Amino acid sequence: xxxxxxxxxxxxxxxxxELEERQKKTKPTDGLLGFGRSIKDDPCHERADERVEKIIxxxxxxxxxxxxxxxxxxxxxxxxxxxxxxxxxxxxxxLERHVLPLVPFLAPADAxxxxxxxxxxxxxxxxxxxxxxxxxxxxxxAGEA
Numbered sequence: 001x002x003x004x005x006x007x008x009x010x011x012x013x014x015x016x017x018e019l020e021e022r023q024k025k026t027k028p029t030d031g032l033l034g035f036g037r038s039i040k041d042d043p044c045h046e047r048a049d050e051r052v053e054k055i056i057x058x059x060x061x062x063x064x065x066x067x068x069x070x071x072x073x074x075x076x077x078x079x080x081x082x083x084x085x086x087x088x089x090x091x092x093x094x095l096e097r098h099v100l101p102l103v104p105f106l107a108p109a110d111a112x113x114x115x116x117x118x119x120x121x122x123x124x125x126x127x128x129x130x131x132x133x134x135x136x137x138x139x140x141x142a143g144e145a
Contacts, residue, residue: 001059001062001064001065001068004055004058004059004062004064004068004072005068005071005072005075007055008052008055008056008072008075008076009075011048011051011052011055012048012052012075014048014051015044015047015048015051015088016083016084016088018044018047018048019042019044019084019085019087019088020085022042022044023085023087045088045091048091048095049091049094049095052076052095052098053098056072056076056098056101056102057101059072059102060101060102060105063105064102064105065105066105066106066107066110068105069102069105069106069110070106070107070110070114072102073099073102073103073106073110073114074114076095076096076098076099076102077096077099077114077117077118077121077134093128093130093131094128094130096130096131096134097130097133097134099134099137099138100133100134100137103137103138103140103141104141106138106141108141108142108143108144109142111138111139111141111142111144112138112142114138115135115138115139115142118131118134118135118138119135122135
């Protein structure tokens, strides 16, 4: 199952590299007033989403051990940060929803820890629908203890 965690890390690294390469080619006027292509519309975002979704689906099909599930969840939930360009922040937040299929494989104690970390990271008024769903699923799984 280690190969799935490695693949997940590679998917994020490749996405970051693709964004950086795209930004180097971007002109200041790209996307301005609807002309040219904006980096926010680049297909690399969709490719990253599809790749992560596929990795998680394949991992979940193998019924991962709780230790593997929590490691994968942490990779998904810690993906964004100061190293990522602003153009990726919304997609990284959307990618967090791929934690949902992993939740049933989490140990309740791990789900509780993730829920606490997630609550500290995203206050209720700052949660988008994807974050609300993740928080709710983690909370429900944590309550199964």
